[in-house]
Amino acid sequence: MEEFRFSLHTQITAFWGSFIIAAVLSIPILKLLNRLKSRQTVSQHAPEGHQQKQGTPTMGGLIIIAGVLGGGLLTGDLTGSHFPLYLLFVLFAIIGFVDDYVVPKLMPGTRGLGWKQKILMQLVAATFSMILLTNGSVKQFDSIALGVFAILFFSNAFNFVDGLDGLAGGVLLAMLFGLVGVQSALSITNGPLLMSQIIAGATLPFLFWNAPKARVFMGDVGSLAIGSFLGASFFAGSRSSTPMAITPYGYLALFLWSFVMIAELVPVPLQIASVKLRKKKLFPYTPIHHAFEKAGWPETRVVFMFVIVQVCCSVAAQQLGQLQQLETMVAVSNR
Secondary structure, X not given: OHHHHHHHHHHHHHHHHHHHHHHHHHHHHHHHHHHHOOEOOOOOOOOHHHHHHOOOEOOOHHHHHHHHHHHHHXXXXXXXXXXXXXXXXXXXXXXXXXXXXXXXXXXXXXXXXXXXHHHHHHHHHHHHHHHHHOOOOHHHHHHHHHHHHHHHHHHHHHHHHEOEOOHHHHHHHHHHHHHHHHHHHHOOOOOOHHXXXXXXXXXXXXXXXXXXXXXXXXXXHHHHHHHHHHHHHXXXXXXXXXXXXXXXXXXXXXXXXXXHHHHHHOHHHHHHHHHHHHOXXXXXXXXXXXXXXXXXXXXXXXXXXXXXXXXXXXXXXHHHHHHHHHHHHHHHHOO
């Protein structure tokens, strides 16, 4: 009972502590972004309706970062065993800051880092963090490689989600809901459950400012950091010692939880390859949420649809976890 009370108190502190810190600091951060003239630069390839977003402040992910670091300190999670996760989060936030602010300021007229430079920086940061997460064991090369791939995949996939009013924050909350549910159902002890709740608390104040009509966007500083965390969480689930993680149920749960990220990222390189090799598009627009806009869907409908799909995927993933947990308990009791 005492252990449960301590755990519940920590979880309450995690969510509401990060929420309050992010909410209190959101206004000063927005004022700072306006003072720094950190503005959204809309791509010329984006749908026509996006031109009205030109000049909207970006780097709103700093609101989430402030809440996450504050929540991590309040709970002691930042200085505990999950320190490498927080380091990964900060390193990818720095890469995002360089892309959002440093490069455009030093090189006027550019939108940020080139994709090769960005991937290289992500590769170095992810590899360094994965070495720490696996205790630096060279024998775990396969784990490090899988973790690095997952981190790069999710960080760039989530980066594509940022751009529509409320889309990144809404999808993120649905993913965190699923992450907490799946890892709780499977008793995944190496999963970052507390950090998931910290990020969820810090996301709500950002979502308030990002709701239509958005007064700030997340920017790479936020989307890359959050995506790296999602990738590390995927890795933790796939490498867990619980029975769920090594059965088809486990992989199906992880696939369902990741479905929106897969749908956002995978069509992009396929589109590029098709245009270069066949001179034809495979999709009307990429990232895929733009294809629905191109088909005439209002932006709010696109956002609602993506969030609803992610909620459904998260619920299904959690239920698969509970099903596997039940089957494991039955198998153990019959021995």
